[in-house]
Amino acid sequence: MRPDIESPIGKLQQRFVRLRIVNMADVDVGLFDFDFDTTFALFVLNSEKNIYLRYGGRVDSSADAMLSSKGLEKALERGLAAHEKWKSGDLELPPPPDPRPAQSFPNVLEVVKKNQCVHCHQVGEGKAIELIASPGFDKKTMPWVYPDPAKLGLEIDPDDGVLLAGTSGAAAEAGIRAGEIIKRIGEYPALTFADLQHALHQLPAEADSVTITTDRASRQLSLPRYWRVTDINRRSIGHRMTPFPEFWGKTLSAGEKSKLGLDPDGFATRVTKFWSNTHGKQAGMREDDVVFAINGETMSPLAINAMIYIRTHFETGDEIRVRYRRGELEKETSFKLRAKPW
Amino acid sequence: MIKDIALALSFLSLCPAGSLLAKQEPAPPFEPTLPWLSDLGEALAASKESGKPILLEFR
Numbered sequence: 001m002r003p004d005i006e007s008p009i010g011k012l013q014q015r016f017v018r019l020r021i022v023n024m025a026d027v028d029v030g031l032f033d034f035d036f037d038t039t040f041a042l043f044v045l046n047s048e049k050n051i052y053l054r055y056g057g058r059v060d061s062s063a064d065a066m067l068s069s070k071g072l073e074k075a076l077e078r079g080l081a082a083h084e085k086w087k088s089g090d091l092e093l094p095p096p097p098d099p100r101p102a103q104s105f106p107n108v109l110e111v112v113k114k115n116q117c118v119h120c121h122q123v124g125e126g127k128a129i130e131l132i133a134s135p136g137f138d139k140k141t142m143p144w145v146y147p148d149p150a151k152l153g154l155e156i157d158p159d160d161g162v163l164l165a166g167t168s169g170a171a172a173e174a175g176i177r178a179g180e181i182i183k184r185i186g187e188y189p190a191l192t193f194a195d196l197q198h199a200l201h202q203l204p205a206e207a208d209s210v211t212i213t214t215d216r217a218s219r220q221l222s223l224p225r226y227w228r229v230t231d232i233n234r235r236s237i238g239h240r241m242t243p244f245p246e247f248w249g250k251t252l253s254a255g256e257k258s259k260l261g262l263d264p265d266g267f268a269t270r271v272t273k274f275w276s277n278t279h280g281k282q283a284g285m286r287e288d289d290v291v292f293a294i295n296g297e298t299m300s301p302l303a304i305n306a307m308i309y310i311r312t313h314f315e316t317g318d319e320i321r322v323r324y325r326r327g328e329l330e331k332e333t334s335f336k337l338r339a340k341p342w
Numbered sequence: 343m344i345k346d347i348a349l350a351l352s353f354l355s356l357c358p359a360g361s362l363l364a365k366q367e368p369a370p371p372f373e374p375t376l377p378w379l380s381d382l383g384e385a386l387a388a389s390k391e392s393g394k395p396i397l398l399e400f401r
Contacts, residue, residue, distance in 0.1 A: 013376050
């Protein structure tokens with residue numbers, strides 16, 4: 001499956017200076033700022049460190065749903081075209097961001113001191129720790145990172161990255177239609193899906209609208225409530241927010257919930273692990289139990305599952321009432337939440 | 343889509359997902375791959391000298 005140097009991607013690669021960084025220890029993560037919860041990330045830039053585009057990104061349905069060889073080819077071609085424009089002085093670039101050494105995050109510095117390799121996700125953890133510790137951190141509005149354009153009704157073709165395969169919701173209301181090509185989000189130019197996500201990620205928390213510029217027109221799009229919310233269950237911020245839910249579990253699909261007679265939009269979660277004698281286990285919960293209500297609530301627009309519901313709605317020291325199914329039986333128990341399981 | 347993803351990831355050589363999918367097929371014949379630099383300063387200098395843009399991969 002590995003494309004050789006004569007394949008389309010191989011041929012495109014040859015037109016670049018190729019740089020692979022596997023240790024984040026000395027990286028300026030202010031400049032090379034990306035979704036650190038992703039499998040990988042690509043940048044195309046010039047010798048003056050002007051970034052033309054990013055490639056990568058993830059959405060809730062899958063970590064690699066927006067990756068494709070065709071999409072990658074197009075990104076590389078667009079990077080080459082941007083470089084030619086830059087060389088001819090015909091490319092407007094946003095001002096460079098403030099530098100931020102990766103080692104300025106204490107957890108990253110700890111890894112460096114141990115003489116170990118710093119992974120991307122460890123930078124993500126550093127950012128999460130910093131955000132959670134920031135004054136006025138609001139766990140209901142601030143943990144959401146790298147929003148999914150689909151939440152705005154922008155359905156992106158993964159084989160292109162900025163071509164709209166369809167629109168709905170806020171995008172459709174703004175008059176944006178399938179077939180249009182997104183050129184810019186707010187002040188940020190976009191050549192790829194990762195660029196779109198990065199631009200949305202930069203929008204201030206209080207923003208209630210954004211200008212979307214396509215090949216046809218610029219339109220103001222009203223940002224719907226909860227538009228930033230994504231599944232943070234597998235993200236650094238989701239792991240770092242306290243309290244610990246006292247169990248680990250698997251999010252049930254809408255079909256699985258319906259089969260059990262539960263609200264398909266609810267946060268029902270099948271318990272998969274305790275790892276240690278957590279308060280949940282001490283209170284009688286067992287693997288395979290299906291948690292479907294906490295303090296009488298069964299759903300929240302902020303939570304895809306019960307663990308995230310607990311992390312976003314409670315504090316360390318709170319006592320919660322959990323209702324769950326065990327086979328045909330319905331049970332209820334209560335326990336106190338701690339910051340960490342051990 | 344899966345094949346596409348495997349291609350995209352195997353382009354990035356050692357990515358586990360690419361390797362995993364590649365294992366489901368007979369071993370391919372040896373195919374030469376391109377060299378990659380590992381130092382940003384070197385890449386910036388090489389870009390300045392060659393006039394080529396830089397393709398930077400983090401993994």
